Amino acid sequence: RNLFNINWLDNPSKILLFIGLKSLYLLGALNKKTNLTILGRKITELPLKPMLGKSLLLSERFNCKNEILYLSCMLSISSFRLNFDGSEKCNKTSEFKKSDHLTYSTLFKNWKKSGYSREWCNTNKLNFIEFGLARNIEIQLKSILNKLMIVRKTSNIKQPAKALIAGFFLNIAKLVKYGFYNLVFSRSNSTLLIHKGSILNTLSLKPNFILFDHLLINQKFFVQIVSVIKLDNLKTFLNLH
Numbered sequence: 228r229n230l231f232n233i234n235w236l237d238n239p240s241k242i243l244l245f246i247g248l249k250s251l252y253l254l255g256a257l258n259k260k261t262n263l264t265i266l267g268r269k270i271t272e273l274p275l276k277p278m279l280g281k282s283l284l285l286s287e288r289f290n291c292k293n294e295i296l297y298l299s300c301m302l303s304i305s306s307f308r309l310n311f312d313g314s315e316k317c318n319k320t321s322e323f324k325k326s327d328h329l330t331y332s333t334l335f336k337n338w339k340k341s342g343y344s345r346e347w348c349n350t351n352k353l354n355f356i357e358f359g360l361a362r363n364i365e366i367q368l369k370s371i372l373n374k375l376m377i378v379r380k381t382s383n384i385k386q387p388a389k390a391l392i393a394g395f396f397l398n399i400a401k402l403v404k405y406g407f408y409n410l411v412f413s414r415s416n417s418t419l420l421i422h423k424g425s426i427l428n429t430l431s432l433k434p435n436f437i438l439f440d441h442l443l444i445n446q447k448f449f450v451q452i453v454s455v456i457k458l459d460n461l462k463t464f465l466n467l468h
């Protein structure tokens with residue numbers, strides 16, 4: 228409360244602070260008085276970015292708890308980043324050609340099926356130590372989720388894309404021209420490009436709508452960890468909000 232009147236050791240930009248508060252309000256984590264909501268209190272229990280935390284909390288509603296849980300584990304390892312260069316090896320690694328998010332999730336699932344095998348990591352040229360960190364995070368997140376009261380209304384169909392949209396809707400962008408994207412729910416006119424490390428670059432046509440995890444700024448704005456978003460799923464989200 229009263230964040231603008233706090234005597235910070237290092238004063239943050241008031242504009243960025245306002246943007247942060249507005250983002251949390253749009254996520255449903257804060258109310259108009261900047262107090263934590265019930266959802267916001269649950270998000271604070273998770274050692275995750277608020278967007279990912281919300282997706283994980285709502286994943287049971289969309290019958291994709293494991294998919295988002297495994298994704299959360301992989302995204303929590305800052306040193307782990309796949310680089311899909313369109314090679315045959317990379318294409319075989321993923322069961323999902325249109326989603327970096329589900330590729331990360333599937334990698335963890337397959338490693339778990341192998342019995343958390345070091346040999347599996349070596350065969351797939353992946354770092355066993357990094358995956359070990361992800362396993363520790365899985366144990367931690369499961370423990371926290373068991374303590375929280377999660378929404379029990381579930382779907383009969385796995386819908387990880389809808390869980391991602393629920394949390395990352397502020398990171399949805401629309402194709403404007405020549406592979407450039409603009410944010411859908413923002414007044415910013417900054418043009419975004421899909422980072423070369425995304426599996427989406429193996430697609431022959433650029434998708435109309437994408438959802439991303441974060442921005443990389445290097446002279447230009449690049450989006451990383453990207454997934455194709457179907458217009459129908461986006462419309463469903465908008466109708467519910």
